[in-house]
Amino acid sequence: NAGVTQTPKFQVLKTGQSMTLQCAQDMNHNSMYWYRQDPGMGLRLIYYSASEGTTDKGEVPNGYNVSRLNKREFSLRLESAAPSQTSVYFCASSEAMGSAANTGELFFGEGSRLTVL
Amino acid sequence: RKEVEQDPGPFNVPEGATVAFNCTYSNSASQSFFWYRQDCRKEPKLLMSVYSSGNEDGRFTAQLNRASQYISLLIRDSKLSDSATYLCVVNAGNYGQNFVFGPGTRLSVLP
Numbered sequence: 001n002a003g004v005t006q007t008p009k010f011q012v013l014k015t016g017q018s019m020t021l022q023c024a025q026d027m028n029h030n031s032m033y034w035y036r037q038d039p040g041m042g043l044r045l046i047y048y049s050a051s052e053g054t055t056d057k058g059e060v061p062n063g064y065n066v067s068r069l070n071k072r073e074f075s076l077r078l079e080s081a082a083p084s085q086t087s088v089y090f091c092a093s094s095e096a097m098g099s100a101a102n103t104g105e106l107f108f109g110e111g112s113r114l115t116v117l
Numbered sequence: 118r119k120e121v122e123q124d125p126g127p128f129n130v131p132e133g134a135t136v137a138f139n140c141t142y143s144n145s146a147s148q149s150f151f152w153y154r155q156d157c158r159k160e161p162k163l164l165m166s167v168y169s170s171g172n173e174d175g176r177f178t179a180q181l182n183r184a185s186q187y188i189s190l191l192i193r194d195s196k197l198s199d200s201a202t203y204l205c206v207v208n209a210g211n212y213g214q215n216f217v218f219g220p221g222t223r224l225s226v227l228p
Contacts, residue, residue, distance in 0.1 A: 035218075042121060042204070042218030043161070090160060104149045104208055106216065108160035 002026050006091050006109035013081045013116045021076040021112050023091030031094045032074035033058075033106070034066060036087040043090065049074055081116040088113050120144055121219035123205050129225045134195050138222045140188040140205030150181055152190050153204040155221065161204055164190075195226045 004025045013019055025032065030051045035043040045058030049068040063085060065077045074093075078085060092106040123140050130136050142150075150167035165172065167179040167188055178191040188205055205219035 040125070040220055042220045044218075045216070104151060104166060104216075105163045106161075108162070110160050111158075 004091055004093055004107050004109035006089075006112050008112060009110065010113050011115070013078075013114065015082060015116060017081050017116075018077065018079050019081065019114075020078075021089055021091070021114075022073070023075060023109060024073045025091075025093040025107070026072065027093060027107060028071070029093035029095060029107070030071070032068065033092045033094075034064070034074070034076045035090045035092065036060065037090060037111075038087050046076065046089075078114075081114075083116045086114060086116045119220075120217045121205055121207050123203075123219040123222045125220060125222060127223040127225055129227055130195055131227050132195055132197060134226075135191065135193045136195055136224060137192075138190045138203055138205075138224075140190075140219055142186050142188070142205075142207045142217070144207065144209050144217070145186060147186075147207045147209050149208040150179075150188050151206040151208070152177075152179060152188075153206055153218075155202045155204055157201075161218075164203070192224075195224075197226050197228060200224055200226045 007022045033048040034046040037043045044060050046064050047058050047066040049055045052071045055066050067075045089112045091109040094106050121142050152164040153161040154164040155161040165174050165179055167181045171180045176193045180189045202221040202223045204221045207217050209215040
């Protein structure tokens with residue numbers, strides 16, 4: 001069982017370039033998330049998708065867009081990368097928000113390390 | 118004040134030692150609490166949930182004090198494999214978007 005798979009694992013961009021981080025989960029989870037992790041700070045939520053067909057902003061959405069392509073896939077797009085977006089990005093999934101099956105556990109992908117020069 | 122605060126460490130302890138991590142949270146409406154473990158350059162993974170009555174899982178004990186808005190994690194008989202960063206996570210509701218992560222406390226268990 002692969003769990004949550006993210007691609008690419010590493011990427012170097014120049015300022016102004018665009019790219020898309022891909023995420024797929026095979027646990028039949030309804031809810032998916034994108035976080036960024038910076039040194040000395042906790043993971044911060046960029047966007048989330050409570051269920052297929054819905055997306056909402058998290059704490060730090062500026063400069064990002066997302067697409068919930070289907071139940072399995074949730075992508076994160078940087079339209080015009082900036083050095084401040086240098087970070088490690090984690091995709092996560094969970095049982096449906098508010099459902100009895102949701103124990104609160106988030107399942108994370110291995111992370112995507114992005115450097116913007 | 119940050120929503121979830123932790124001592125960043127690092128905590129350097131010898132094998133076999135007992136070590137305790139503390140975490141404070143500012144949102145009194147928080148409803149569920151967790152400790153996650155993150156190995157170097159890896160993704161976070163759930164270590165244990167924290168219940169009001171306190172709970173234990175082998176060498177790990179978690180405590181919650183709602184009145185003081187304080188969570189703790191105690192690790193007994195530390196192993197080399199316990200070396201990691203421990204993340205305190207607080208959820209203000211049943212919705213995943215309300216998860217707030219602390220910055221983490223780094224533990225190094227030394228031989």
